[in-house]
Amino acid sequence: MNILMALSQLEVTGAEAYATTVGNELTKRGHKLFYVSDTLTKPHEGPYFKLRFNKRSILRRFWHVGYLISLIKKHNIQLVHAHSRASSWSCHIACKLTKTPMVTTVHGRQPVHASRKKFHAMGDKALPVCEAIEQQLINELNVIPEMLAISRNGIDTTRYQVTPPPRNDKPVIAIIGRLSGPKGDLCYRLLKDSLDSERYDIRIYTGTEPDTRFDEFKNKVNFVGYVEDVPAAMAEADLVIGAGRVAMESLLCGRPTFAIGEAISIGLVTPENVQKAMATNFGDIGPKELDIDFTLAREQINQSVSLSGCDTAVTETIQQNYQLNTVVSQLEKIYQDVYVKTLRREIPVIMYHRFIDRDEDKSVFAPYLHIDMLEKHFKLLKKMGFETLTFADFQDRGTMSRLEAGKRYIMITVDDGYRDNYELLFPLLKKYGFKAVIYTVTGVDYNRWDVENPGQAEKRAELMTPKQIKEMADSGLVEFGGHTLTHPKLSQLTRDEQQHEIAENKAQLEKIIGKPLVSFAYPYGDHNQESKDIAKEQGFDFAVATDSGPCAFHQDHYQIRRIAIFPRTDVFGLWRKIRGNYTFRKAKSNNGI
Template sequence: MALSQLEVTGAEVYATQVGDRLTQRGHQVFYVSDTLSCPHKGQHFRLLFNKRSLPRRVWHVLYLIYLILRYKIQLVHAHSRASGWSSYVACKLTNTPMVTSVHGRQPVHRSRKKFHALGYHAVAVCENIAQQIIRDLGVPREQVSVVRNGVDSQQFSPLPAANNDKPIIQIIGRLTGPKGELVYQLLKQCIDLNTNKVQVVSGSHVDKRFAEFEDKVEFCGYSDNIRSTIAQADLIIGAGRVAMEALLCKKPVFAVGEAKALGYISLDNLPAALASNFGDVADDGKTELDIDYSNLAEQLASFGEQHQLSEQLVAAIKAEYDLDAVCQKLLETYQSAYVYTKQQEVPIIMYHRVTQDDSQKGAYGTYVTLERLEEHFQTIKRMGLSPITFSELAEIGLEHRFNHGKRYIILTFDDGYQDNFDLLLPLLKKYQFKAVIYAVTGTDHNRWDVEHPTKPDQRFELMSHQTMREIDQSGYVEIGGHTLNHPKLAELSEAEQQQEIEQNKAELESLLGRELTTFAYPYGNHNQQTKQLAKQAGYTFTVATDSGPIGMHQDLQQIRRIVMFPSTTKFGLWRKIKGNYTYKKASKQARQIDE
């Protein structure tokens, strides 16, 4: 997490709360910033990003490169322009994935348009910011998404209404820059300081211009427990994180920020509040604060008439800003950044039958000889890859598949042939490898090929129920679903597809005494309806063949696999599983479609 700041900001709270939640999920998080006031788990390195002379920036880049290499950093998440610029150069030089959270409106100038310095993806905290960097900076739309500030909804749960003799109004935020001017004008023009008790909660130095309010306003300084602080208040004035946290605590909020005044937040103006980060970012490109303070004074004078916040409003805020949901969206972005920057994904390779020699090759060549398969296993072992099953991947956590020092591969075998038990299983035991076998249950042989109308194949036996149970219990194989009769699912009706998928799953689960995790489309053939039915059946991981996005996490109902042929040599295998094969093939397919 890279930040440039000299005082507590919403970006720091965002970075540390997200960082702590990622730490809870097993990730190691480091912080690099000028200062870091919020409590946090993870090591902090002080780097003066706000010193922006050319020599300083060169030093920033060199120091970031040192940290990336020394601590084996796999992704950099920047949270400000100054830290983002240095992080961008350091990440380019080390081929490290980078994303940037954009917390406020970006300055527009020629160099910024040409040199976005946002990394793989820009994550805007509200829609108006996203629109601004697309419109004014020319950042491609596909490189921008909205992921809101994460708020721990348990920490900021509803509070009882304050019971004060004199209403307490708290203004929470910085006293520097545009927000400082805003606070000054609110005190000067808008709030009746005689009928209300006003508290200003800020970590900023109190400028001398605020001296005129010392007798009537309490300047409380920084609060490290904002929930207990706002528990005293009857009304909160602020924008950004302040507003959302107060609303989750069921405190009335008067939203006024650096760009616009929204007034009291309700369900009616919530869409505008979300889009503008509660008043901090305009939707029209304006850079100067344009607020009618007399109008604000009238609104604030009616504070006693405001009704209590509705449960629907609190629920809507929770749905938008829940920290776990925000972290999940960020993790998906992180994974995409890693896959597309490194051009790597966990290889999932596909076999069918295993034979003693070429005499059993059949009409379609969906086999590999035992000798060739052992060559493949030797290559996999030499490359330091660890074969795992999809159940093990679920236990590891999909987001952890790229953890430093780990290189995974998934070996899959379609249809469930008897030779998988006779020849594959002993080889798995010899090399201590794991594999996934996708089993057909509606026939005892490859009837779909034998009864082919124009190119009938010879008969090859499938595993019996007893054999399937035995191989599943061996500890080396995970059984997955593969339909009853191996049809081209997309050519069937919805009811027929559902029966093929769900009855096959029910039979296998009854046989094996456990729930299935993964399913494979026969021939890789499917449509959107098929994908939905597989998900509805309860499959977490569904594999296709050579279709689907590059990143596994991008569509768990259409995971790409790499086909192995009888002719795939050790070198051919190495080329396909070293990491970037899927990226290159998918990119080539996309270019062909465009052409």
């Protein structure tokens, strides 16, 4: 996916660290990242475009929107991820005009005024980094809860190792953060009212040039400036003071951490208050700004300096909640949610059964397709530029790979494992270079479930032999999936009966093809929660239904919706079904919306 990260800043901020950290992880996962901001300092993979978001006159904002539109079109941007109020406003307009999905990470407390309540300008989804921001958006800006999803800061926890306490003759207190805005006000008050420069070696790590109000401290405090190796600076400190990302990183290093931010003072982070700290972004977000007793903070800091490290339970909590892979996986799901819902487009997963080349082989009731029409289907897929995927592709690359820019993907699935799949379908797969997933019954050698169906008896049709299955699997064009032993309606069986049908079928197929199965298909699309649970327990990564499940492919890996192909599905009928919005239109029609 092509993703544009948008920031507005004049110096290094936590938002930049967030955007570039998750952006670099997204790049590793195969996405193409672009950045637009006033400045960009942190290492990043992907082109950077300079745009002065902080110039906010009406004319400037029109220019911002126009420039963003040009970036979106030129680089085929599929989703915009904004990280500040100034950038989100312009991105919101540009995305509306270009119909581009957009999310906004909300890193801090938002200003409250009438226009902001009516025009949130946060795109299709807002991602507060903590619970306090979420509550403010709901209670003060009237943002509906369904538009929100808490998404923590993503931290590469491998960069931060627990370090032994330093052996400083004079205790070192490290304050890390910018010196502008509310952060600068906080630092000034700490130096003035809470920290004893005679007692402590106070080191301030910042990318901001101190303004004149800090002159009185220049002979008492070490203004180190900006450092790239923050963990090394933390390792030298007996106590780290900071909020937001600084506090998280310090706790990952096992350092005693005094969380105090733009709103409140949490104090020394302990197992008892770590949840409160996380909910307030470690003091940066509260019911109101700068509600801090600096005299009390002085006493608490003096008590905290003598500690050798933070509690290991706190470090583990931070690792669990802010681990980069976990956060980015959540982001990928949100991106998919927003992209599919906004554009109402999804990869078509089409479902065939039997194929015939003679009229006398037509089924009485069961679905089939003449091989001549199948070839017409394949020609249409080629003409429309479709490439085929299987579930093994998603196992390797993740479901988000289906949204790759400039690609058009489809999944061809075939149920039951009839011998005509080998005799008629297989040659066409070779001819057109398409891949398919075939779900095969193994407990019988013909369609017994249809032939012996009272009142709706079907013609006999043979299933594939193990040798044919093996040949197709070895070709690289066919992925086989489980489909039970005897094709029952699973919801009508006991759990033990379902277990036997699913597990034994899987074992038999894996023995034939010599590798694990990736996906399973419920016969008739019929299943219950036990069926889904068993499929997952048996090691299937995906399971497909028929006309049920979410319209979005990724939202339930064990109830993936498919589009049925019937004898009367001609070329035009197929075109209607594979345009991308068919399941959305059908679901809307079925619900009577």
